[in-house]
Amino acid sequence: MAEPTLRDVALLAGVSPRTVSNVVNGYAQVSPQTRAKVEKALEQLDYRPNVLARNLANGRSGQVAVVVPYLDTPYFAELLQAIIPRVRARGFNVLVDQTDGDRAHEAELIRRKARGFLYDGMILSPLGLSQADLAGRDPDLPLVILGERSSDGAFDHVGIDDVAASCEAVTHLLSLGRRRIAAVGDQPYATGEAAQRRTAGYRLAHERAGLPVDESLIVQTPRFNRVDGATAMARLLDRPDPPDAVFGYSDLVALGAIRVLLERGLRVPEDVAVVGYDDIEDGRYSTPSVSTISPDKSTIAEAAVDRLLRRIESRGPVTGEEFVVPWTLVARESTVGRGAP
Amino acid sequence: MAEPTLRDVALLAGVSPRTVSNVVNGYAQVSPQTRAKVEKALEQLDYRPNVLARNLANGRSGQVAVVVPYLDTPYFAELLQAIIPRVRARGFNVLVDQTDGDRAHEAELIRRKARGFLYDGMILSPLGLSQADLAGRDPDLPLVILGERSSDGAFDHVGIDDVAASCEAVTHLLSLGRRRIAAVGDQPYATGEAAQRRTAGYRLAHERAGLPVDESLIVQTPRFNRVDGATAMARLLDRPDPPDAVFGYSDLVALGAIRVLLERGLRVPEDVAVVGYDDIEDGRYSTPSVSTISPDKSTIAEAAVDRLLRRIESRGPVTGEEFVVPWTLVARESTVGRGAP
DNA sequence: CTGAAAGCGCTAACAA
DNA sequence: TTGTTAGCGCTTTCAG
Numbered sequence: 001m002a003e004p005t006l007r008d009v010a011l012l013a014g015v016s017p018r019t020v021s022n023v024v025n026g027y028a029q030v031s032p033q034t035r036a037k038v039e040k041a042l043e044q045l046d047y048r049p050n051v052l053a054r055n056l057a058n059g060r061s062g063q064v065a066v067v068v069p070y071l072d073t074p075y076f077a078e079l080l081q082a083i084i085p086r087v088r089a090r091g092f093n094v095l096v097d098q099t100d101g102d103r104a105h106e107a108e109l110i111r112r113k114a115r116g117f118l119y120d121g122m123i124l125s126p127l128g129l130s131q132a133d134l135a136g137r138d139p140d141l142p143l144v145i146l147g148e149r150s151s152d153g154a155f156d157h158v159g160i161d162d163v164a165a166s167c168e169a170v171t172h173l174l175s176l177g178r179r180r181i182a183a184v185g186d187q188p189y190a191t192g193e194a195a196q197r198r199t200a201g202y203r204l205a206h207e208r209a210g211l212p213v214d215e216s217l218i219v220q221t222p223r224f225n226r227v228d229g230a231t232a233m234a235r236l237l238d239r240p241d242p243p244d245a246v247f248g249y250s251d252l253v254a255l256g257a258i259r260v261l262l263e264r265g266l267r268v269p270e271d272v273a274v275v276g277y278d279d280i281e282d283g284r285y286s287t288p289s290v291s292t293i294s295p296d297k298s299t300i301a302e303a304a305v306d307r308l309l310r311r312i313e314s315r316g317p318v319t320g321e322e323f324v325v326p327w328t329l330v331a332r333e334s335t336v337g338r339g340a341p
Numbered sequence: 342m343a344e345p346t347l348r349d350v351a352l353l354a355g356v357s358p359r360t361v362s363n364v365v366n367g368y369a370q371v372s373p374q375t376r377a378k379v380e381k382a383l384e385q386l387d388y389r390p391n392v393l394a395r396n397l398a399n400g401r402s403g404q405v406a407v408v409v410p411y412l413d414t415p416y417f418a419e420l421l422q423a424i425i426p427r428v429r430a431r432g433f434n435v436l437v438d439q440t441d442g443d444r445a446h447e448a449e450l451i452r453r454k455a456r457g458f459l460y461d462g463m464i465l466s467p468l469g470l471s472q473a474d475l476a477g478r479d480p481d482l483p484l485v486i487l488g489e490r491s492s493d494g495a496f497d498h499v500g501i502d503d504v505a506a507s508c509e510a511v512t513h514l515l516s517l518g519r520r521r522i523a524a525v526g527d528q529p530y531a532t533g534e535a536a537q538r539r540t541a542g543y544r545l546a547h548e549r550a551g552l553p554v555d556e557s558l559i560v561q562t563p564r565f566n567r568v569d570g571a572t573a574m575a576r577l578l579d580r581p582d583p584p585d586a587v588f589g590y591s592d593l594v595a596l597g598a599i600r601v602l603l604e605r606g607l608r609v610p611e612d613v614a615v616v617g618y619d620d621i622e623d624g625r626y627s628t629p630s631v632s633t634i635s636p637d638k639s640t641i642a643e644a645a646v647d648r649l650l651r652r653i654e655s656r657g658p659v660t661g662e663e664f665v666v667p668w669t670l671v672a673r674e675s676t677v678g679r680g681a682p
Numbered sequence: 683c684t685g686a687a688a689g690c691g692c693t694a695a696c697a698a
Numbered sequence: 699t700t701g702t703t704a705g706c707g708c709t710t711t712c713a714g
Binding site for chain 1: 691692694
Binding site: 048049050051052053054055056059061063070071072074077078080081084085088093094095096097098116117118226227230255256258259262263281282284285286287 | 389390391392393394395396397400402404411412413415418419421422425426429434435436437438439457458459567568571596597599600603604622623625626627628
């Protein structure tokens with residue numbers, strides 16, 4: 001049984017498709033009588049507009065792509081959870097994709113050929129993308145980049161100041177009297193910019209405190225997961241001069257590290273204090289709860305969606321904006337022990 | 342600068358749009374010479390098909406909606422992570438939405454009017470949906486329901502046998518000698534079917550063991566989050582006759598309960614053993630790690646996607662299938678202590 | 683194997 | 699205010 005079309009409604013109501021369209025979309029002025037007639041026909045046929053046809057006629061898909069590296073990483077899941085309702089509230093649908101942090105995949109997504117008018121814009125949280133990849137992107141694609149990368153002026157960027165935040169996290173540990181602070185998560189290669197900013201913050205904190213950095217305490221991990229934190233921590237504890245504190249580049253890294261510390265009978269924070277990054281929910285209810293850098297996710301989502309839709313709706317190119325989101329250091333049990341908030 | 346269309350390519354190549362379409366889609370046989378000409382033109386113009394137009398002509402959107410209650414709940418995030426690549430591998434895009442477990446929202450999504458050919462089918466993981474809501478759904482929408490609800494024959498259903506799994510979880514606790522096992526997460530009202538099946542399994546385990554059920558140990562929680570587990574656990578411990586084991590209706594509930602137990606200085610599992618449900622990653626790295634019912638998420642995703650796409654591709658109605666996915670009980674530290682796998 | 687042409691269902695410029 | 703009509707860009711039937 002074929003779906004009723006605008007035409008069917010028009011025929012039934014004895015008006016033109018144009019008028020029905022006006023009624024459906026609330027355009028222009030329609031006389032009350034006509035409107036009533038049309039609405040009755042609409043009702044009678046149980047008409048629902050065909051979005052596909054509308055999209056084609058409009059030249060817009062009404063869809064926005066949101067792309068993150070991993071959906072099952074709590075930070076990105078929480079971010080997505082914040083973004084989706086906001087996009088939908090503005091009348092757009094959300095197409096979701098994950099890249100597994102694969103640089104080629106990320107680069108492909110923003111390249112010209114990839115899109116086929118399937119989405120009107122994209123919010124991308126890249127992991128491996130290089131500046132060169134960004135340079136080769138589709139210049140007509142409204143794009144908001146999330147995370148630790150500054151805009152080159154042609155797309156919007158939303159994120160927190162990672163260097164400052166990392167510096168604060170490490171300063172917190174220093175202020176607790178810790179002097180052998182491990183930095184867990186460095187990635188000193190092209191696709192590790194996010195990690196490198198945290199390392200920069202780590203160095204900055206030491207510098208400001210007039211303390212030297214023990215390079216051997218800066219540990220690399222392939223990713224920012226629990227297993228990475230666990231593996232790194234185990235290695236650190238096997239050294240003759242283990243650290244008395246850990247700055248994990250994500251809360252998952254911190255949780256993995258804590259897991260190993262407790263397994264080895266060490267106390268957190270008494271023996272080793274740990275601070276993480278992201279403020280995911282897991283860290284709030286773990287034992288001990290995890291001190292962390294808490295980026296304001298609502299603000300990030302709000303800003304990203306707002307920037308993107310503004311750009312889509314204004315069509316033509318707009319100059320890229322840099323939007324720096326506030327963050328806070330949340331001190332929980334993993335650094336200040338029981339009685340922490 | 343307007344995008345090149347099929348027509349432009351045809352003009353440049355000196356053939357008809359029909360032929361270009363054939364080449365682009367690999368349809369029919371095209372003579373090598375013609376093909377070469379067309380491909381050159383394609384290349385030259387950097388042509389990319391307009392998906393919107395193609396969709397309209399095909400009467401299909403090439404999109405699948407995947408709807409879960411909460412994106413930031415690890416179980417659903419992990420499920421989504423498993424589903425998305427599989428859908429994309431079959432050439433479809435994924436539209437994601439979350440319902441916040443709101444029954445009205447869920448019911449609306451499967452109602453006739455909601456869709457506008459925007460998606461060709463839906464995978465829905467309902468929380469509050471009633472049988473009546475399901476009865477009122479759009480009969481033409483290919484639908485796969487995930488979770489604890491049996492099919493009425495007109496849609497597919499994929500899930501594990503919750504009663505059996507819950508029974509096994511509780512039997513595990515009984516086999517460890519526990520006799521005062523709390524069940525945390527019951528929801529004895531219309532929208533709590535999922536919870537009720539777990540409770541049924543809890544009862545069944547006792548029945549099989551020939552043991553009575555202490556009704557006061559079956560505790561209700563509004564949701565299955567950490568905070569619910571924590572709150573319930575606190576109340577249980579305030580009783581004069583606290584439990585010696587807990588069956589949490591999700592791993593989050595279990596983690597929340599463990600958190601409170603440790604805070605109060607109790608040992609897990611020595612004083613109180615805890616088992617959860619879902620096998621989320623958090624439970625594997627927490628201290629102690631959480632024993633749990635592990636549904637086979639890959640199989641769930643695989644089955645759901647396969648059923649849905651099969652239905653979409655075969656168009657006409659197919660009889661609904663019930664697909665029962667295997668699960669396992671994973672005994673970790675929260676029940677068997679250190680040395681657990 | 684390829685061309686001509688009729689839609690898919692909706693929007694919107696142009697008329698009336 | 700409302701009707702007429704020409705697309706949006708692609709697919710596909712029917713000829714040739």
